[in-house]
Amino acid sequence: MLTSTPLLTPLLGQPAMTPLAVADPGGLVQSVDWVAIAPPLTAALAGLVVLVADLFLKGSQKKALSWIAIGGLVLALAALLPLALDSDARSTFCLADGGCSYVADHFTLAFQLLALGGALIAALLSVHTVAADRLPGGEFWFLLLSSAAGAALLPASRDLATLVVALEVASLPAFALVALRRDGRGAEAALKFFLTSVTATAVMLLGVSFVYAATGTLHLSAIADALTVAPAQLRHLAEAGAVLTLVGFAFKTAAVPFHFWVPDTYVGAPVPVAGYLSVVGKAAGLAGLALVTTVAFRPYGHTWGLVLAVLAAVTMTAGNVAALRQRAAAPNSAVRLLAWSSVSQAGYLLVPLAAAGYADSDRPVGATVAYALVYGVVNLGAFAAVAATGHSRLDDFQGLFARNRWTALALAFFLLCLAGLPPGVVGLFGKVVVFRAAVDAGLGWLAVVMAANVVVALYYYLAWTAKLFAAGASAPARVPGPLRATLGLTAAVAVVLSVAPQLVLQVVSGSLF
Numbered sequence: 001m002l003t004s005t006p007l008l009t010p011l012l013g014q015p016a017m018t019p020l021a022v023a024d025p026g027g028l029v030q031s032v033d034w035v036a037i038a039p040p041l042t043a044a045l046a047g048l049v050v051l052v053a054d055l056f057l058k059g060s061q062k063k064a065l066s067w068i069a070i071g072g073l074v075l076a077l078a079a080l081l082p083l084a085l086d087s088d089a090r091s092t093f094c095l096a097d098g099g100c101s102y103v104a105d106h107f108t109l110a111f112q113l114l115a116l117g118g119a120l121i122a123a124l125l126s127v128h129t130v131a132a133d134r135l136p137g138g139e140f141w142f143l144l145l146s147s148a149a150g151a152a153l154l155p156a157s158r159d160l161a162t163l164v165v166a167l168e169v170a171s172l173p174a175f176a177l178v179a180l181r182r183d184g185r186g187a188e189a190a191l192k193f194f195l196t197s198v199t200a201t202a203v204m205l206l207g208v209s210f211v212y213a214a215t216g217t218l219h220l221s222a223i224a225d226a227l228t229v230a231p232a233q234l235r236h237l238a239e240a241g242a243v244l245t246l247v248g249f250a251f252k253t254a255a256v257p258f259h260f261w262v263p264d265t266y267v268g269a270p271v272p273v274a275g276y277l278s279v280v281g282k283a284a285g286l287a288g289l290a291l292v293t294t295v296a297f298r299p300y301g302h303t304w305g306l307v308l309a310v311l312a313a314v315t316m317t318a319g320n321v322a323a324l325r326q327r328a329a330a331p332n333s334a335v336r337l338l339a340w341s342s343v344s345q346a347g348y349l350l351v352p353l354a355a356a357g358y359a360d361s362d363r364p365v366g367a368t369v370a371y372a373l374v375y376g377v378v379n380l381g382a383f384a385a386v387a388a389t390g391h392s393r394l395d396d397f398q399g400l401f402a403r404n405r406w407t408a409l410a411l412a413f414f415l416l417c418l419a420g421l422p423p424g425v426v427g428l429f430g431k432v433v434v435f436r437a438a439v440d441a442g443l444g445w446l447a448v449v450m451a452a453n454v455v456v457a458l459y460y461y462l463a464w465t466a467k468l469f470a471a472g473a474s475a476p477a478r479v480p481g482p483l484r485a486t487l488g489l490t491a492a493v494a495v496v497l498s499v500a501p502q503l504v505l506q507v508v509s510g511s512l513f
Contacts (some may be wrong), residue, residue, distance in 0.1 A: 033092035036104040038079035039112050040152035043119070046072020047145030054138025062137045066127045069141035073120040073148065077113070084109055091158075099219040101159045110369045111155035111287040114376050115280050119148035121380045121490060122276035125387055127482040129270050135180050143173035143180075144276070151280050155287035159218040160208045160245070160296070163288055164201075167248060170284045171197055174277060178269040189268025196261040200251035207244025211296075214238035220296040227299040242297045242304065249292065252285025254346045256315040263322075266339035274335055275383030278342040279376040286349055286372055290365050294356050305357015308350050309446050316347025316453045323460050332393045334386050337460065338379070341418060344457060345375055351434050351450060355441035367437040373504045374430040374497065378417040381490035385411035388483040400468045407479060408468040410491040417494055419461035420454060426497040429505055 034041075049072065050065050057064060083090065089105035123144060130137050150169025157163040175197070179190035212218055214234040215226035230238055251258040266274040293304050323340035326333070352367035388407050391397055401408035417424030420431040431454060438447040479487070497504055 033090055033104075035079075035082055036090040036092050037102060037156075039076050039083075039116060040149045040156070042076040042079050043072060043116065043145050043152060044149040046075070047142045047149065050138060050141045050145060054142070063131070065137045065141050066123070066130065069145055070120065070123050070127075072145060073116055073123055076116045076148075076152070077120065080109055080112060080116075095219075099159070099217075099222055101162050101219070102156050103158050104156055107287075107290075107365070107369070108156045110373065111283055112152045114283045114373055115151035115155075116148060118276065118279040118283065118376050118380060119144065119151070121384070121486060122272045122280070124482060124486040124489070125272035125275065125380075125384055126270070128480045129272050129387065132480075133181070133270060135270070140177065140180055143177045147171075147173040147177065147276075148280065151284040154284045155291070157288075157291070158220050158295075160211065160220070160223075160292075161218050163291065164205065164208060164248075167252065167284065167288060168201065170281065171201075171252070174273075174281060177273045177276075178265055180273075181268060181270050185268040186270075189265045193261050193265045196258070197251065200248045200258060203244050204248030207241045207247065210237050210241025211245060212241075214241060220291060223296040224298045227297070239300065239303070242292075242300055243307075245292055245297075246289065246304065246307070249285045249289040250311065253282055253289060253349065254285075254315075254343050255311045255350060256318045256343070256347075259315065259318070259343050259346075262343055263336050263339040266342075267333055267335050271335065271383055271387040274339070275380050275387075278338070278383070279380050282342070282346060282349070283372055283376065286353075286368060289350075290353055290356075290368065293353060294365055301357040303357075305354050305441075308354035308357065309443055312347045312350035312354055313446055313449045314347075315350065316344045316450065319344025319347060320453050320456045320460075324456070326460075332395055334391060334394050334397065334464075335383075337394065337464070338382060338386070341457070341460075342379065344453065345379070345418070347453070348431065348434050348450065349375070351443075351446060352437040354446065355437040355443060358441040358443065364437040364441065367433045370504050371430040371434050374417070374426050377490060377493050377497065378414045378424070378427060381487070381494055382411065382414040382418065384483065384487045384490050385414060388479045388487050394464060394467065397464065397467050398470055402471075404479060407487065410487050412465045412468055413491060413494065415461045415465050417498070419458050421458070421461075424494070424498060426494065426501045426504065429501045433505060 046069060050068050053068060054062065054065060083104050089103055091100035091103045093102045094100040126140065126144070129135070130140055147170050150166050150171070154163065154166035154170060157166050175190050175194045178193055179186050211223060214230055214237045215223050217223055217226060227238055247258070254262045266277065269277065293308070297304055319340050319342070323337055323344065326337045326340055349368055349371055352364040352371070355364040385407055389397065389400065389404070400411070413424060416422070417427035420428045422428065435447055435450060438450065
């Protein structure tokens with residue numbers, strides 16, 4: 001019988017959890033905690049239902065596939081409730097020595113909320129896009145649900161093998177989603193996305209093999225223990241493996257220099273898919289990066305802390321500089337500007353992770369979780385507004401307020417949240433939390449770089465906002481119902497978080513862990 005094991009207590013500051021899997025002495029026969037694995041499993045089963053239903057539904061009946069997919073994501077989110085109400089973490093797929101491959105703790109639930117919630121918003125956005133662009137509905141919804149299932153599995157993974165599998169399950173369907181666009185740009189964007197991702201995965205697998213050779217284990221907590229006592233002749237191998245392993249997750253977060261795929265992929269993909277990649281794909285990468293650094297490679301904290309700090313500074317700077325150039329460059333694309341904004345936001349998200357390398361505890365990870373939740377809502381809202389207008393060029397947003405005042409007000413609010421300006425209070429608080437994490441960790445230089453980049457970003461966010469209210473064409477524009485509903489939902493959530501930012505920012509205090 002397995003005994004209680006304080007797994008991930010250093011990361012999450014939570015009570016010791018009790019693995020609910022029961023194994024025989026050889027560790028071969030186990031019972032599965034179905035409640036713990038319900039969120040990603042529900043999304044995966046919904047994908048299978050869509051795939052089978054697509055075989056039997058004909059013509060206009062295929063519209064039901066979208067609501068099956070949306071219903072599956074709603075059920076997956078509902079499956080988080082019993083886990084959130086449970087004060088103890090739950091684990092399954094455990095070995096006789098206490099190492100577990102799947103852990104449902106509060107860290108996991110926060111990222112699963114972001115992954116599944118982001119997928120739900122992307123699905124709502126896609127209802128109109130699938131019909132208007134005549135995309136193959138069965139394939140689209142199956143791929144979206146499969147990718148969401150992988151993204152929900154990744155934060156619960158506690159060994160390198162499961163992490164790699166979850167990352168690929170989240171990534172492989174995303175390539176196909178990008179390629180579904182029928183005008184030719186989708187295929188080009190998907191090819192760039194695929195080639196860069198495969199390269200990053202190959203490097204990461206090489207790193208995983210080095211780590212396994214040096215430590216003899218794949219479980220994250222066991223790797224940390226093994227690294228502290230690794231023989232001197234294996235230390236360089238372990239350090240090289242740690243660096244290479246981080247490459248795959250840095251690619252998913254779009255950190256420089258692994259960001260080149262982002263602008264072309266976002267522009268070539270359907271707008272809802274671009275929004276999905278900017279939030280859910282980034283959340284998966286951040287979750288994996290947080291786990292391998294703060295748990296598996298904790299003994300090398302000062303090394304990877306410095307590496308992540310430099311990556312954060314370079315990423316936010318490169319993203320903002322490219323976004324500034326995008327305003328004046330052809331084709332003056334709104335989605336491309338949001339893509340470069342997404343790169344700069346990835347830099348802010350990396351700051352607390354870098355701070356965790358210098359801190360005595362893993363509390364700074366809470367700042368990344370909080371900021372990721374805020375960023376997820378407002379960035380998906382910005383993509384929803386772009387999809388609602390149907391505009392591709394920034395110049396087309398000139399005078400949007402005169403044509404559709406509610407869409408213009410919503411987009412302006414999302415841009416101000418991303419900039420960290422009132423009335424986007426939650427964006428401001430999120431940046432303050434990230435800034436404080438850097439200062440508390442003694443990374444004053446990184447805090448200065450971040451402050452300078454926040455000021456730089458104000459220019460292109462405010463310039464786009466000003467366009468919305470400038471003089472322009474006044475012919476009213478109609479927004480399709482599904483897009484209007486999605487835009488209203490994201491705006492309502494962002495307003496609630498701005499009025500009561502403690503709903504998210506309490507993550508930083510550790511009360512959610």
